[in-house]
Amino acid sequence: MTLSLLLKGLVKGTTFEHMRNLNESAKALRELLSQRILVLDGAMGTMLQQRNLVATDFGGAALEGCNENLVPTRPDVVLEIHRKYFEAGSDIVETNSFGGAPIVLAEYGLAAHAHELNKRAAELARQAADELATSQKPRFVAGSIGPTTKAITVTGGVTFEQLREAYYIQAKGLVEGGVDVLLVETCQDTRNIKAAILAIQGLSREIGGEVPFIVSVTIEPMGTMLAGQTVEAMWASLRHAHPLAFGMNCATGPEFMTDHIRTLSQL
Template structure:
């Protein structure tokens, strides 16, 4: 979603003004037809799952644009846009699903500090509530860099489930550094150990520096994980012009 938006060469008016320029999440409110178009382009290409435009949808991230008070609205509307698009392309033979994207925020308890566990939990709760109410099929905690952040997010989601008296699936996708660990230093084995008690839809890896650097980690995950395994690599690293040299092939 983010890379596709960047390729559209948008200006400040698309975001609702210079104050919000660069906040992709606000586009679900200011340019809903643009976000719908992106969703539909992936659905037309045959995607089974689309993600909501909410990678930076916690109050913590939105506060950088003075949009933290719109957390619920942004996440709810983003989920609705994805839900409508997915339903439009759903058939009995090929159902389509919506993943509620929950990014890592700009704080990692074990790395950056500057935030408490309870504060982080509240941030994830506010985002998850909007996504749930908007109709996502499951939560996707993605680009995870710290197991303590993951724990805060899961605790927040558990609280939401208790209040809603409902449960939807949860998937987790972490990012591994070239060192072979998460940013906070945890290994694949440590990640698995911290999540062994959960009932996850799948556990996987995303982003990083391209597929070549993910093979060992994916192999370890496949050997040890009791869950389904996902792999969504970046297209390598961008060159000096911001272009990615990796291809689908």
């Protein structure tokens, strides 16, 4: 999925050691963002489609289309995509975990494997980042957390606590796998975002260190998210949580994001 972020203000071992590294990553990202624009990678799904994968690549017919399960079944393909994005000049790549929340994986009977799939997705991206990082060009990993297939305001069928727990499981796996920052993306409902932020904050308290995160919302042609919030309202409701960055992706594409980006830049 192509991601166009407006960066606003806006990088192993035991868990404690990695938390210390997360704090260092956040500092490094903020410092770099004060100096230049950082480039995020492009679409993982599109790149996977170009590989013409078949059911056996996904682990069988019942799992066909579950990109997240390619992490254990075709790690070579996922790793190659990460490498190609870094080689093309990306500063940050996203993990192959957009649909990695238990709520989404349950549709394939994989909910119980959510933690391990997210952790392994992070490990693959981390491997590529470490291979291609230099002192002049550090490389970072963003843990992709999609909106799930449920939105409290739009679709119903899920409670706030169920979402918070699902986001927590996903975030924990990504952090343990070695991400530098979490990316809560393609957001369409303020309540989902709040559940994700509470999950991340809970994880931060549990491990005793900052877990930096970015939020990216999806603005539809009518000028709001699907749940009806404007980008200004969204920023006002989450700025207190101090995200590393705030932006937009998907939906209308970059051409029609101009007015919203201009608005954000003035807030």
